[in-house]
Amino acid sequence: MRTARVPVPLLLPAGLGLIFLLLPLAGLLARTPWSTLPARLAEPRVVEALRLSLLTSTLATVLCLVLGVPLAWMLARVSFPGRRLVRALITVPLVLPPVVGGIALLLALGRRGLAGQWLDATFGITLPFTTAGVVIAESFVALPFLVIAVEGALRGADSRFEEAAATLGSTRWTTFTHVTLPLVAPGIAAGAVLCWARALGEFGATITFAGNYPGITQTMPLAVYQTMESGDLEGAVVLSLILLVVSVAILAGLRDRWLTAP
Amino acid sequence: MTALLDARLVVRRGTFLLDIELRIAPGETVALLGPNGAGKTTALRALAGLAALDDGHLRLDGRDIRDDPPERRPIGVVFQDYLLFPHLTARDNVAFGPRRQGQDRKQAYGVADRWLDRVGLADHGRRKPRHLSGGQAQRVALARALAVDPTLLLLDEPLAALDARTRLETRGELRRHLSAHPGATLLVTHDPLDALVLADRLVIVEQGRVVQEGDAATITARPRTDYVARLVGLNLYRGHGDGHTVTITDGFALTSTDSVDGDAFVAFPPAAVALHPARPDGSPRNTWPAVLADVQRHGDNLRVRLDGPISVAADITPAAAAHLHLEPGRELWVAVKAAETRAYPGDG
Structure with a gap:
């Protein structure tokens, strides 16, 4: 590779871009109160928010897998009328501001919402401002990531393996569980991690749909926001640091699959 | 003999139409031979249930399986690139x-x-397909297809992915397994050698139609299309027979010791063609002037293509070639003995 004589008009913005990305992280690390860190980490509020975050993002990932993998399979393997439209609709939550997603969820699943009314009347289930609501909000935002990743993996996998399975007497369902899933397992895993990371960082839809109640709906990003608002900068830094560590750990785990340039 | 497989396969693909009839007896191996794009693989997919029939019928062992999905058909398929499940061991692939x-x-x-064990890979069962050689993968694919005890075994270019040496070994082995298979076997190939070695009967398909079928001897002796003639290495012409003379084009006829009347084929091998720098005297009844178009190596000899009233391929020795000063555009005389040509009816 040629490294010498990089033109200045390229080098300068490239360097600035890198600094722009790294400086805030450095700021976070610089302002971390290392001496009081262990004590702050042990604060019940922090532990509670972290527990809730890990729980809800994991549940959201499970929900996304259960709904998203079959959806991705339908998009990749079954040609039905309106498939392109469905694919486009699935990506809407991806580009929609999460706050708008939260409002939309309220209107659909709120106590007086489209489906919420029915859920409430029939099963006595109310989702907004509950931990389940957090899971719903996170899933809504994270599901497109999983569907897109898994659909890509399915399209990349040779569907003739599925034909080979059929000629060996395998039903479509058995083929899905015994051939398709193992073949795209790496893609599903990558999609699930991406989905989990998105759910972990979810803020807008969660606070709109589920509110900000410590121990019930206050996940880490919400706790960061509230701590900051109350003027406790150090507390916010500590919470942020935890999220940063978790994010970097995810990146490290995924680096081979996602970050290696082809 | 009653046919185990009795099928008429009609599949439309845009402007392409496949319409062939196939009957295969128990224990018989039939090769579906044809050029690329002839519809061979489409036929195989239709038999396997991977492509829908637009018309026709499909009976296997007396049972109508036309509308059965692939998983309910008593078939086994060896795919061209084997399609061994990469996440399973050889043993798990066969047990699938x-x-x-x-x-x-x-x-x-x-x-x-x-x-x-039967395909000689008893100690390779724990290997994943990526750790198998091409020949081994082919044998695992065959074992996997036969392990379901199929009434109809389908093989799609089973040797095409192998290098020349492995191909030779595997071909012999495959022949052994196919002759041991009690069901019907259909082999799809574009390689005449595979077809001749492995199959009891050949069905030749061109552009979605059966153009000729029969055993190897009949087909090699009496090709009915240019494709088949090229496959078996013969010069082939169609014309009008009148006793020992077959008129190919206006004013050009070939003489044969065979006698045929009406629509007729004349065939002779390139080795039966002699080339002379000047008009030859003597016995050959068929002589004509021609222009050399092309020379290629063909085994130990040279294959010469000549244009003229008819285009013809001739095999000559390098020694003869040196004597003839072969170069494109050179004018030569072609001679074919009547006794070395075969003439046979074109419509029967």
Whole structure:
């Protein structure tokens, strides 16, 4: 590779871009109160928010897998009328501001919402401002990531393996569980991690749909926001640091699959 | 003999129409031979249930399976690139079919081990497909297809992915397994050697139609299309027979010791063609002037293509070539003995 004589008009913005990305992280690390860190980490509020975050993002990932993998399979393997439209609709939550997603969820699943009314009347289930609501909000935002990743993996996998399975007497369902899933397992895993990371960082839809109640709906990003608002900068830094560590750990785990340039 | 497979396959693909009839007896191996794009693989996919029939019928062992999905057909398929499941070991690949047929794990592994042993890979069962050589993968694919005890075994270019040497060994082995298979076997190939070695009967398909079928001897002796003639290495012409003379084009006729009247074919091997720098005297009844178009190596000899009233291929020795000063555009005289040509009816 040629490294010498990089033109200045390229080098300068490239360097600035890198600094722009790294400086805030450095700021976070610089302002971390290392001496009081262990004590702050042990604060019940922090532990509670972290527990809730890990729980809800994991549940959201499970929900996304259960709904998203079959959806991705339908998009990749079954040609039905309106498939392109469905694919486009699935990506809407991806580009929609999460706050708008939260409002939309309220209107659909709120106590007086489209489906919420029915859920409430029939099963006595109310989702907004509950931990389940957090899971719903996170899933809504994270599901497109999983569907897109898994659909890509399915399209990349040779569907003739599925034909080979059929000629060996395998039903479509058995083929899905015994051939398709193992073949795209790496893609599903990558999609699930991406989905989990998105759910972990979810803020807008969660606070709109589920509110900000410590121990019930206050996940880490919400706790960061509230701590900051109350003027406790150090507390916010500590919470942020935890999220940063978790994010970097995810990146490290995924680096081979996602970050290696082809 | 009653046919185990009795099918008429009609499949439309845009402007392409496949319409062939196939009958295969128990224990018989039929080769579906044809050029690329002739519809061979489409026919195989239709038999396997991977492509829908637009018309026709499909009976296997007396049962109508036309509308059965692939998983309910008593078939086994060896795909061109084998399609061994990459996440399963060789043993699990072979046991996959028996398991889907409802056998328990132990039974299925028993079947798999027997088949792996039969194809000589008893000690390769734990390997994943990526750790198998091409020839080994081919044998695992065959074992996997046969492990479901198929009434109809389908093979799609089973040797095409192998290098020349492995191909030779595997061809012989495959022949042994195919002749041991009690069901019907259909082999799809564009390689005449595979077809001749492996099959009891050849069905030649061109542009979606059967152009000729029969055993190897009949087809090599009496080709009915240019494609078949080229396959078996013969010069082939169609014309109008009148006794020993077959008129190919206006003013050009070939003489044969065979006698035929009406629509007729004349065929002779390139080795029967002699080339002379000047008009030859003597016995050959068929002589004509021609212009050399092309020379290629052909085994130990040279294959010469000549244009003229008819285009013809001739095989000559390098010594003869040196004597003839072969170069494109050179004018030569072609001679073919009447006794070395075969003439036969074109419509029967």
